[in-house]
Amino acid sequence: MKHKLEHLLQHAVEVLKAQGVLDRELNPQINVERARDTQHGDFASNLAMLLAKPAGLNPRLLAEKILATLPEDSLLDRVEIAGPGFINFFINPDSQFQIVRQIHQQGPAFGRSSIGAGKKVQVEFVSANPTGPLHVGHGRGAAYGSAVADLLEAVGFAVDREYYVNDAGRQMDILATSIWLRYLEECGEVFPFPSNGYRGEYVRKIAFDLHQKAGSIYLKAATQAFDGIPDDEPQGGDKEIHIDALIERAKSLLGPAAYRAVFQAGLDDILADIRDDLQEFGVSYQQWFSERQLMDDGSVERALQRLEAGGYLYRQKGALWFASSRLGDEKDRVVVRDNGQHTYFASDIAYHMNKLDRGYDQIINIWGADHHGYIPRVKAAMQALGADESRLKVLLVQFAVLYRGEEKVQMSTRSGEFVTLRQLRNEVGADPCRFFYVMRKSEQHMDFDLKLATSRSNENPVFYVQYAYARVCSVLRQLDEKNRPRDLQTGMDNLHLLTEEQETQILTTLSRYPEILQRAALQHEPHQLIHYLRDLANQFHSYYNAHQFLVEDDRLCNARLNLICAVKQVLGNALTLLKINTPETM
Numbered sequence: 001m002k003h004k005l006e007h008l009l010q011h012a013v014e015v016l017k018a019q020g021v022l023d024r025e026l027n028p029q030i031n032v033e034r035a036r037d038t039q040h041g042d043f044a045s046n047l048a049m050l051l052a053k054p055a056g057l058n059p060r061l062l063a064e065k066i067l068a069t070l071p072e073d074s075l076l077d078r079v080e081i082a083g084p085g086f087i088n089f090f091i092n093p094d095s096q097f098q099i100v101r102q103i104h105q106q107g108p109a110f111g112r113s114s115i116g117a118g119k120k121v122q123v124e125f126v127s128a129n130p131t132g133p134l135h136v137g138h139g140r141g142a143a144y145g146s147a148v149a150d151l152l153e154a155v156g157f158a159v160d161r162e163y164y165v166n167d168a169g170r171q172m173d174i175l176a177t178s179i180w181l182r183y184l185e186e187c188g189e190v191f192p193f194p195s196n197g198y199r200g201e202y203v204r205k206i207a208f209d210l211h212q213k214a215g216s217i218y219l220k221a222a223t224q225a226f227d228g229i230p231d232d233e234p235q236g237g238d239k240e241i242h243i244d245a246l247i248e249r250a251k252s253l254l255g256p257a258a259y260r261a262v263f264q265a266g267l268d269d270i271l272a273d274i275r276d277d278l279q280e281f282g283v284s285y286q287q288w289f290s291e292r293q294l295m296d297d298g299s300v301e302r303a304l305q306r307l308e309a310g311g312y313l314y315r316q317k318g319a320l321w322f323a324s325s326r327l328g329d330e331k332d333r334v335v336v337r338d339n340g341q342h343t344y345f346a347s348d349i350a351y352h353m354n355k356l357d358r359g360y361d362q363i364i365n366i367w368g369a370d371h372h373g374y375i376p377r378v379k380a381a382m383q384a385l386g387a388d389e390s391r392l393k394v395l396l397v398q399f400a401v402l403y404r405g406e407e408k409v410q411m412s413t414r415s416g417e418f419v420t421l422r423q424l425r426n427e428v429g430a431d432p433c434r435f436f437y438v439m440r441k442s443e444q445h446m447d448f449d450l451k452l453a454t455s456r457s458n459e460n461p462v463f464y465v466q467y468a469y470a471r472v473c474s475v476l477r478q479l480d481e482k483n484r485p486r487d488l489q490t491g492m493d494n495l496h497l498l499t500e501e502q503e504t505q506i507l508t509t510l511s512r513y514p515e516i517l518q519r520a521a522l523q524h525e526p527h528q529l530i531h532y533l534r535d536l537a538n539q540f541h542s543y544y545n546a547h548q549f550l551v552e553d554d555r556l557c558n559a560r561l562n563l564i565c566a567v568k569q570v571l572g573n574a575l576t577l578l579k580i581n582t583p584e585t586m
Contacts, residue, residue: 134277177243191225328383
């Protein structure tokens with residue numbers, strides 16, 4: 001309905017352009033909003049006030065001209081001008097029933113649109129370091145990123161989902177060294193495990209599998225591994241210096257080929273686990289992009305050359321710096337250290353150059369909230385590469401905090417004592433996980449109550465919404481059990497019989513679905529769809545409790561069946577879009 005009114009106003013604008021009232025170059029953003037007070041109409045637009053200045057006309061006078069050229073439509077009961085020039089639309093009461101016909105005609109396509117047609121978008125999300133299993137914090141980013149991508153696709157954008165595999169750098173070297181040390185333990189060597197190593201059971205499993213496959217190929221005596229290595233933190237040393245020295249020792253003792261084999265064993269195992277975990281969570285990608293690829297194919301060097309050609313690089317104290325402060329960052333950033341090694345930021349610049357070169361109209365990065373300070377430097381790099389920084393949108397996601405009732409679930413990552421996404425799914429199920437994860441704005445703090453997520457009560461929001469869907473299915477089963485035929489056309493012919501307050505509320509809410517879906521997509525806010533689902537479910541449950549559907553009057557019975565089946569369709573469309581199941585029995 002909102003889109004129809006916008007179309008009518010657009011027609012009026014084109015007529016006024018042809019009449020010379022408006023400049024032909026004007027392309028206003030036409031906004032129609034639901035009226036806060038229905039006494040002032042059902043919808044309102046500020047179009048006349050928006051165009052008054054460029055048209056050189058009083059807003060009310062321009063509003064009158066817009067109304068004079070507005071096409072007639074059975075949708076409208078009347079249109080009025082209010083205040084300084086608002087255009088208020090009063091909808092024909094009979095037209096409210098058209099939404100039921102539309103939903104039945106369009107089925108799964110209802111609500112979808114082509115507003116993003118011709119636009120190519122890349123959504124990069126999760127991108128967790130492949131140094132261990134995904135934990136519950138990653139789960140929120142996965143659910144949110146997946147929902148954002150699916151919403152954009154639902155309104156016509158061509159969407160590529162991408163996972164950036166951080167398979168280069170120090171953290172991966174710490175993982176490889178940790179695996180090798182656990183492998184030495186499998187071979188019978190005894191030594192104190194480094195405090196800054198990866199200590200999770202998954203590291204032991206990878207080491208065990210490596211030993212089973214390779215035997216003692218990578219065996220070196222513990223004395224060789226630790227002789228001359230600076231003390232670890234428990235012995236009064238520095239844990240960072242200790243682990244870095246062990247990395248270099250592992251590389252020198254094993255040699256490039258053997259070290260790469262250990263490294264690759266860890267990467268392949270963990271990455272396979274991440275892929276499976278996300279697949280089971282309903283998250284899939286078109287592309288898994290390797291950071292190491294940027295090193296191997298010269299992309300990092302090409303990106304730095306492009307920055308240098310633009311005059312954005314300089315040398316200081318042996319390091320190469322990017323003058324990002326000239327482009328809005330708080331300070332300049334090192335891209336090549338004084339030892340000749342590229343920084344992580346240098347790889348990030350190359351990665352974003354690669355994204356730009358692939359021709360995306362918009363690039364969406366979904367990062368953890370702790371990356372907030374990283375945004376200005378990446379936007380600076382976009383500008384230095386010659387791109388409009390507005391092509392990059394960074395969406396931040398707060399990690400979730402787990403509770404079991406009142407008790408907080410403790411976890412840490414390096415020690416391996418954390419709740420994995422797989423453990424969470426096994427305990428509460430994928431549906432509550434996905435629903436709860438996108439129930440709030442992504443940048444808002446989130447408490448995830450495991451006890452609530454598994455409860456079969458109206459306090460559990462996902463249960464409440466799914467139960468509304470299941471209840472409609474139950475009514476249809478009762479109809480079959482009574483051997484009463486359902487007449488779709490009779491129901492459509494008698495929708496005017498739906499005069500109860502709950503019926504009118506549901507009709508209004510059903511008509512809002514397309515605009516809610518579009519707004520949730522364009523604003524990257526799947527929680528708007530969640531709130532809509534909860535409202536619709538609440539209205540349906542109130543309707544279910546207040547009225548009988550299978551009444552003796554076939555006309556009213558079929559009209560009500562058409563209405564609740566429209567509710568079922570919209571609930572199903574939204575839940576399916578969010579990759580949440582639609583159970584027919586509960």
